[in-house]
Amino acid sequence: MEPTRVPPVEDLRSAPKVLLHDHLDGGLRPATIVDLAAEAGHELPATDPQALGRWFAEAADSGSLVRYLETFEHTVGVMQTPAAITRVARECAEDLAADGVVYAEIRYAPELHVQQGLALDQVVAAVEEGFRQGVELSGGRIVVRQLLTAMRQAAPSLEIAELAIRYRDRGVAGFDIAGPEAGYPPTRFLDAFDYVRQENGHATCHAGEAFGLPSIWEAVQWCGADRLGHGVRIIDDIAVAEDGTSKLGLLASYVRDKRIPLEMCPSSNLQTGAATSIAEHPIGLLADLRFRVTVNTDNRLMSGTSMTNEFALLCEAFGWGLDKVEWLTVNAMKSAFLPYDERYRLIMDVIKPWYAERR
Ligand SMILES: O=c1[nH]cnc2c1ncn2[C@@H]1O[C@H](CO)[C@@H](O)[C@H]1O
Numbered sequence: 001m002e003p004t005r006v007p008p009v010e011d012l013r014s015a016p017k018v019l020l021h022d023h024l025d026g027g028l029r030p031a032t033i034v035d036l037a038a039e040a041g042h043e044l045p046a047t048d049p050q051a052l053g054r055w056f057a058e059a060a061d062s063g064s065l066v067r068y069l070e071t072f073e074h075t076v077g078v079m080q081t082p083a084a085i086t087r088v089a090r091e092c093a094e095d096l097a098a099d100g101v102v103y104a105e106i107r108y109a110p111e112l113h114v115q116q117g118l119a120l121d122q123v124v125a126a127v128e129e130g131f132r133q134g135v136e137l138s139g140g141r142i143v144v145r146q147l148l149t150a151m152r153q154a155a156p157s158l159e160i161a162e163l164a165i166r167y168r169d170r171g172v173a174g175f176d177i178a179g180p181e182a183g184y185p186p187t188r189f190l191d192a193f194d195y196v197r198q199e200n201g202h203a204t205c206h207a208g209e210a211f212g213l214p215s216i217w218e219a220v221q222w223c224g225a226d227r228l229g230h231g232v233r234i235i236d237d238i239a240v241a242e243d244g245t246s247k248l249g250l251l252a253s254y255v256r257d258k259r260i261p262l263e264m265c266p267s268s269n270l271q272t273g274a275a276t277s278i279a280e281h282p283i284g285l286l287a288d289l290r291f292r293v294t295v296n297t298d299n300r301l302m303s304g305t306s307m308t309n310e311f312a313l314l315c316e317a318f319g320w321g322l323d324k325v326e327w328l329t330v331n332a333m334k335s336a337f338l339p340y341d342e343r344y345r346l347i348m349d350v351i352k353p354w355y356a357e358r359r
């Protein structure tokens with residue numbers, strides 16, 4: 001059999017891609033941060049956009065999720081007015097469309113954007129307006145939805161879950177929790193997850209990134225999360241024997257059997273210490289074992305990455321070709337919190353035809 005050709009970067013860029021895990025406050029253009037900080041009087045660690053971009057990548061490359069999260073002070077800090085939030089959301093949609101992303105769910109924590117008195121509803125509306133503008137400027141080549149995140153270390157509250165449900169017809173597709181994982185288990189937010197599910201809504205949950213199996217177990221079996229944010233530590237429940245065969249524990253089996261999507265973010269995991277290298281990233285084994293794996297950016301600014309770049313790294317490390325990129329993309333589209341008919345249309349009219357033509 002001929003070895004698979006690693007796809008050229010231009011192909012990976014034009015390939016339709018689907019992004020389920022990307023933080024709005026982790027994807028700002030460095031030049032935009034500089035502009036907005038000057039307007040807001042926010043002090044930055046560097047004021048030259050290139051140097052600032054490097055600062056984020058280096059400061060986030062700490063091997064610890066908690067230290068990684070400290071860098072968000074300088075993005076959240078400049079996203080406190082409707083105009084600033086709308087600009088960031090507009091540029092996010094434009095940047096993703098230019099990278100070949102055809103569907104994206106972008107998350108952020110509304111509660112972090114009220115430092116100057118905005119109401120939570122105003123924050124969501126400002127993001128929605130930015131996405132509307134960005135999609136229009138991109139010629140409608142991308143569909144974008146919001147996910148509303150509650151911060152784990154904040155007082156657990158239903159408010160964000162209620163906000164997500166209230167805005168379900170105005171661009172919000174689901175609910176999430178993020179922030180430091182160790183010490184803040186998903187069940188702290190059980191009432192919020194229960195509420196979302198009882199309202200027939202969708203939820204994902206950062207779990208199995210900086211903490212292991214108990215976090216994943218709670219997210220799945222207590223909170224009923226539809227997807228797992230990262231979920232890399234599910235690997236702790238898989239034993240690989242010397243002859244290469246794998247044995248799945250009960251939780252790993254459940255996650256695979258139920259087709260629970262894993263929102264994997266390889267570059268981010270290297271920075272927070274959840275994985276040691278791309279080549280050793282659990283995504284390789286999990287894809288081989290046919291878990292419902294998806295590829296994501298997490299924080300494009302902090303990781304200096306893009307969907308194209310994540311796929312380029314993975315194709316290089318694992319010898320994956322466009323067939324694998326298509327499989328991962330269809331996995332992601334199937335896992336989206338978008339109504340079935342819209343997911344189906346994107347798969348049949350946008351994703352499959354492009355890959356079929358390349359074959
Ligand atoms: O990989 C991650 N794990 C946990 N929390 C994260 C990650 N990336 C970003 N955030 C947190 O989510 C907030 C809302 O977008 C960000 O402000 C950041 O604190």
Ligand SMILES: [Zn+2]
Pocket residue numbers: 021023178206229298
């Ligand atoms: Zn994340």
